[in-house]
Amino acid sequence: MGNRHTSLKDLARELNVSISTVSRALRNHPDISPEMREKVKQLANLRKYSPNPLAMGLLKQETRMIGVIVPDLVTHFYASIISGIESLAKEKGYFILIASSNESAEKEKESIENLRKARVEGLLICLSQETTDTGHFENLLEQGIPLVFFDRVCLQGQIPTVTADNAEAAGKITRHFYEQGYRRIAFISGPEQLNISRERLAGYKAGLEACNLPVDPDLIERCNLSHDSARQAMSRLLKLPNPPDAVFGINDTVAFAVMKEIKEHGLRIPRDMGLVGFTDEFHATVVEPQLTSITHPTFEMGRKAAELFFDKIEKNAPPETIILQTKLVVRESSAKHSD
Template identity: 60%
Template sequence: MSKRHISLKDLANELKVSISTVSRALKNHPDISPELTLKIQKLAADWNYTPNPLAMGLLRQQTKMIGVIVPDIVTHFYASIISGIEEVAKQHGYYIVIASSNESLQKEIESVENLLKSRVEGFIVCLSQETNKYDHFEKLNSNEIPLVFFDRICESLDVPSVVVDGVEATKKITRHFYENGCKRIAYISGPEHLNISKNRKVGYLEGLKECGLKFDPQFLVTCNLSTKDATRATRQLLTNKILPDAIFGLNDTIAFAAMKEIKNQGLKIPDDIALVGFTDEFHSTVVEPSLTSVTHPTFKMGQEAANLFFKCIRNGKGFSEKIELKADLIIRESTLK
């Protein structure tokens, strides 16, 4: 079948049964034989049928609800973005329904399905760290459901998005290290399929080149964004024959884990190793030493994502504006030698 929305009528016509029979079979109604139920459900799956929440007629009914999916709802980073989204949503008379993927692809898929059942009009999403398949979002897009990504985005889908200029921000970090006498600069990156990992790696490599420093592969390691794996990655850097004199992490969670491991190894920050994070979480100012970090304009990111959502509604199919925000490096004790 084509990518247009598949209806109950399409399934009924194909199998030469009534629409009510199809509807009941999809609900596992006991009046429908197991054989026919299986046949109908198989066709529905093969044809990518989705129930009423995806129907275009329903989407034209304004429910005034936006589904917002984030990797977690604990960190200040996402809380601030959600606040920005909510402010703009309220200005338009909309409410937001928040779901956390907990960095799980499966939970992200389930969140999409559950929010559709709640009859949200569309989605504003930051991908989980596991998300490297995008069928659930491609389905939304093909059915013309408003979809906006922020921070971690699906680059293969031509839909609106808001990101921070990770390349320039990471070049700022590298230059700051260099200007403070660091020449063995290490980077703890995240999953390689994430756009934020790729962009910050580009900035790291370009920053080294601009500073006249040679890239050493032993100073580039990856982790899965968990504290445990960030600790493992830091330990890997600290067991090299040549120690780095500077480390920066893809985000502050990684940097906090690195800080703890550096201290556990009996090394001093910043005297032995300077340290920088990314996202400027609240704890950056209260750890010892305070953490130099790149601050995101998080509230603005949320506002811009919501603005793009309402532009999607107004402009319809094909709208795909991309917004790139600038980030600042906030210098604190962890890099002041």
């Protein structure tokens, strides 16, 4: 046989019996004589036969595979969520297939089609930043395909979702800036259609109100979550007649780009400009100064998303929305009082 995986067909050919006879013999089916069962098992051991889970799943119309789509496979944020999903999937005897949308709505649709062709039993998805139309998700719903959203979500109430408490977290950031003595607090948001942009903007505004600070539209910028776009947004803020003295980036990628732009303008962080990120990537602790950021319970987010998936396929549970709490980790980039 060489190194090739031994199949039921191989065993059947060698014994000169049908594949179904071999399959039933291995399952101790009463229609197969004890002698034949023993003969099949001995040959299976000799040839080191092991069942192919995908082939077995296709026979039962189940593959025990779950598709997972994330915007990128580079950041620790998504890697940790995937680990959380995989941990529960493994306990349930499932495998996961991972695809990246690369922040493209078209690639997201393509990934869904590819994972469907691979016969996944359902999908766990974090939306791409370009996604505005939900038709491809509604098609999955109509076909009865189990679907769960995490972090960036849509169709809440129709599809199970797991998110962080984005508004509460953004409010924490704004109040922290105020307590450190900052008064012109800017926010660089992401694409308007994303729930994380809307929710963090609402929390930012609520935080300003709680601190009796006005909402200045000039201090609210948007970017497409890329490094260059974030730097351009920060450059626009720095050119204002009355520029900010603190900036909150919608995620750490944005915050790192902002940090570079601030430094290139000869400003010091945190003395001249406070800076806070969101998602607490590994690099937050190795940049200079270390970045204050919001930490997500990412592994828990993945576990919860997987729990919602299994609740759906095992109990046909109604759509549930889970909101997880975050933590503000204060480091050097916003600690003005300790500078």
